[in-house]
Each structure stands twice: as C-alpha cells, then as structure tokens.
Amino acid sequence: MSCLFRHYYANSRFTQDFLNIRNFLIRINEESLATVNYPFGRWEWMNSLENHSKENMEKIGIWEDAGVIVGIAVFESELGDTWLITDPVYTHLKREMLEYAMHNMFGEKGFRLSINRNDTELQAIAAE
Numbered sequence: 001m002s003c004l005f006r007h008y009y010a011n012s013r014f015t016q017d018f019l020n021i022r023n024f025l026i027r028i029n030e031e032s033l034a035t036v037n038y039p040f041g042r043w044e045w046m047n048s049l050e051n052h053s054k055e056n057m058e059k060i061g062i063w064e065d066a067g068v069i070v071g072i073a074v075f076e077s078e079l080g081d082t083w084l085i086t087d088p089v090y091t092h093l094k095r096e097m098l099e100y101a102m103h104n105m106f107g108e109k110g111f112r113l114s115i116n117r118n119d120t121e122l123q124a125i126a127a128e
Contacts, residue, residue, distance in 0.1 A: 003063045003070060003093060010057035018047060024069040028087050037114055038083045046076050053078045061100045063093050073101040080107025083114050084122065094122050
C-alpha cells in the first residue's frame with residue numbers, strides 16, 4: 001500500500017476535495033460508526049460555518065492510495081482543534097498523520113487532538 005500525501009485543494013469552499021472527504025467519511029462509517037466524533041455531517045457543518053478558518057483549508061492533509069482517500073488530518077472552525085481519521089485498513093498512517101498535524105495545524109490557542117476513546121493505537125502514539 002503506497003500512499004501519497006497532498007494538501008486539500010481550496011480554491012473555493014465546496015471543491016471536489018470537499019466532496020471526496022465527505023464520501024470518505026460516509027464510506028468508512030457504512031458498516032459501523034468508525035468516526036464517532038467526526039462523521040460526515042460534522043465535515044459539512046464545519047464547512048458551512050461563517051467563522052470557519054477558510055484561509056487555512058489548504059493545511060488539511062489528505063492521504064490517498066491509488067487516488068482514493070484513506071486518511072485525513074482536519075480541523076474544525078480554527079487551527080488547533082484537530083482530528084486524524086483513517087480508513088481501518090490504513091491505521092499504519094497514524095504516526096505520520098500526527099507528525100504532520102503537530103507541525104502544520106498548530107493554532108493560536110495551541111494544538112489539541114481529539115482522539116476516540118476506543119482508538120488505543122492513536123492514544124499510544126500521541127503519548128510518546
């Protein structure tokens with residue numbers, strides 16, 4: 001599995017990347033709710049907020065395998081409130097994703113990472 005990293009393409013608010021991330025979140029939650037704290041509705045809501053940090057959208061990280069999104073590093077309304085979301089088959093990306101987020105998604109109030117209480121793998125990586 002050779003994954004490529006790229007930045008979110010934010011030439012306007014609702015880009016093809018917006019739809020691809022939405023579809024990724026729907027796909028990984030089809031069988032069971034894999035992203036309890038960040039379902040596709042939260043992504044849509046975040047992008048519709050008037051006070052959303054539009055100027056920082058290109059800091060959103062996207063990991064793809066053969067053109068299919070398998071991981072994202074996103075923030076909510078402003079940098080610093082961060083979520084790392086992976087396809088269950090690509091959990092090996094979590095360390096790389098955390099390193100990216102810590103270096104690129106630091107906000108005025110610091111860096112906060114929301115981790116699902118059942119994601120012991122990411123909890124252990126973040127504790128290092």
